[in-house]
Amino acid sequence: MTAGTGLSILRPDWPAPVNAGFTTRHGGVSEPPYDALNLAMHVGDDPAAVRENRRRLVEQAALPEAPRWLSQVHGTRVVHASAVERDVTEADAVWTDQPGQVCAVLVADCVPILLAARDGSCVAAVHAGWRGLAAGVIPQTLAALPVPASELMACIGPCIGPEAYAVGGEVIEAMASEGVAARYRPATVTDNAGEGPPADETPSGRFQLDLAATAKAVLIQAGVNARAVTGAGQCTYSDPNRFYSYRRDQTCGRIAAYISRC
Known part of the structure; x- marks a missing residue:
């Protein structure tokens, strides 16, 4: 994963002839709490600011068109970019085999996944929270593409x-019931009265769910080669300087x- 210029875009280190990236919150014109490069129309930001942010993305990322923005609903619907009415079509994954069409998803804690055939003949963007992972949005997307998962x-x-x-x-139970082997560990709480020995950690009855690791496991189980799955590794919650986080800020x-x- 490498950083681009201008809008501070993170780009996959891929040999495929595609234009792909993940934006950060830097480089836009939105005012707090949306500062600065908010790209979503549905969160309460000034629409004029969002339009300018989107224009900057197209210009600085050298995109051939405005992205085919979806109305995401935490579901499993996968659409071809040709069928997208921007900001209206309800789906959580979009793909294309046509040059000049830009697939995109929006996130603020959920997992964004970009897919590309090794020869660049088709591409896709996927939005997946735990509900989408449990419901099968990743396998549904892979099934929609015209190449085998092993070529992605x-x-x-x-x-x-x-x-x-x-x-x-x-x-965890809901994911397991759908055959998804969630990656998680028990969460703990710290019990410390103040001065004295180190705090004891006891089970809290909750679990720390690793969405990225779970998404990787689902991709591999569905046939994508493990060596072909890479990740940014950044946590949106713990990096407020670069990323929005719904769980951290609610309004963002x-x-x-x-x-x-390409």
Whole structure:
């Protein structure tokens, strides 16, 4: 993963002929609490600021068009970019095999995943929270693409890390019931009365869910080569300087994951 210029875009280190990246919150015109490069229209930001942020993304990322923005609903619907009405079409994954079309998803803790055929013949962008992972948005996307999973590269973008993402046992059970082997560990609470020996940590009854590791496991189980799955490794919650986090701030902007054929 390398950093670009201008808008501070993180780009996958891929040999494929694609234009792909993950934005950060830097480089836009939105006012707090959306400062600065909020790319979402649905979060309460000034629409004029969002339009300018989107224009800057197209210009500075050298995109062939405005991204095909989705109305994301934590589901499993996968659409071809040609069928997208920007900011209206309800889906959580978009793909294309056509040059000049830009696939994109918006996130502020959920997992953004970019997919590309090794030869660049098709690309996709996927939005996945725990509900999407449990429901199968990743396998649904892979099934929609015209190449085998073994011919794909995948990059998992910035998302909330397990240290900041404690969930109840019902979440783990819901994922297991759908055949998803969630990656998690028991969360603990610290018991320390003040001065004295180090604090004791006891089970809290909750679990620290690793969304990125779970997404990687699902991709590999679905046929993507493990060596073809890379990740940004950044936690949105713990890096307020670069990323929005819904769990941390509630009212906030969204970063984007985008990809197009070259």
